[in-house]
Amino acid sequence: MWRERAFMAVLLLLVHKIHGGCPPSSCGKISNISYPFRLKGDPEKCGEERYELGCENNVTVLYLYSAKYHVQAINYKKNTVRVVDPALQHHNLSSLPLRFLSRSNFSDTYTQKYFYQSDPYQAGLRASVNWESLSFSHIVFVNCNHSVREKEKYVESGEWVKWEGKGYSYAIGGDLKAEDLEVGCEVKLVAPTSLSTYNNHSYTSMHTALAYGFEISWMQLACQKHCPVFYKDCYFDSSKQKLKCRQALLNNGTVSILQLYISLFNIAFFLSAMNK
Template sequence: MWRERSLIVLVVLLHQIDGGDGCSPSSCGKITNISYPFRLKGDPQVCGRYELSCENNITVLSLFSGTFRVEAINYNNFTIRLVDPGLQPTNCSSLPRYFLSPSNFTDDGLRPYGRWYRNGWFYDEFFYEHIVFLDCSDGVSGNSKYVDTGGCVNWESKGYIYAMAVGDLLAEDIEVGCDVKLLAPTSWWGLDTNNYSYAIIHKALLYGFQLSWIRLACEGRCTDTYCYFSINQRLECAGEGIFIIKND
């Protein structure tokens, strides 16, 4: 009898280790625990909804016709952090290769990743803000949002190149004579002040941006109510009779 019980315990443990679907975690470079909803290229499709690739021992994700380096996957808060491959740590002249605007990450349920998670019942918290690069015909003064790139970026421009950190880009943010050249996201929170340099902006871009698969995690979890990521750092279903503000 004890042998039968031991065998049952062993089967249960193996079932938990491989995720319950016969899939063991994969690894590539510093990303050592690739598991559902992700799978590494070559793994069975049942092992993950979204495919990652391993190129030169670097984990990458194809997104919006671009390829991004995967810096981290957090299975506790359902986020993946990506970095544009055009950025280089020791080269301030390196720039994001891809132009990503807020419209790329609409919450219409059609995208594999959303840009928000429900933190409590009454508000949404965004995972990133945008760095905007502008080419201005004249120098900008009196606007602390505009940060001089200090000669790191020129684009063969005869004017002035500035970078600016914004949540969502508004028309009022664009000074007269300035054109938007590039828009790139970051989830680095060191930009919560108007007193920062271009070195800090470049560091923020190198940190990358987080996207969430919270909607996939919530699928089928709640019936006739709302699934959200609570302040207790877990998925919960909203209680009956509680008024929920939902931003569509």
């Protein structure tokens, strides 16, 4: 096992050398902007370019899919960041997200391994089968050409939300299955939230959940940094609130040459990404 430990020690020293000496930056209410994030204008060696945040009107801004989101909180232990669409206003029930966004936008939704994904953000906390997901629910807005108020899932939003000034407007909490979409109804908007305690029978509560925002993670990068050598699986242990790695060893407890090459490739990829 000494080879694995030696590799890990060398990697940690390299990471420290590259990113050491970078004090946290701040913007507005976010006062702990540190690796992997960097604030625009920080020294080049601090943070990673693809995790660069902006500071606009004293508000921390995250860039996601060519759009801007306001950062509400960063959890470095859990490797998550909570953001909200800037168009949402807590006390304005007529305000809606500007963009259609769902879990399907994130590559890890349909793949089990993060390591070869290129997206900087994921919608989950594990890179394996039986992965633990983030609290990532949806609010679905629909417009119908007739009233469906008798349907339990459909919550009236027409008092605040009008689609082209006609029809009947509803909001639905949670995922909408194809069989649940009534004939004559059209999906107009899907938006995420990570506030799991909202009341899905109350539009006011749904809007509050949207204004709370949604969490995404940088698990792919965290796993590369935390489990770069001989890993089999990388996941977030919610009971201990930390990342865990499972090693891939042969029956005799030794590491194969193939695993060694894969690990070296992963380390090189990780270090080159940090130096970009």
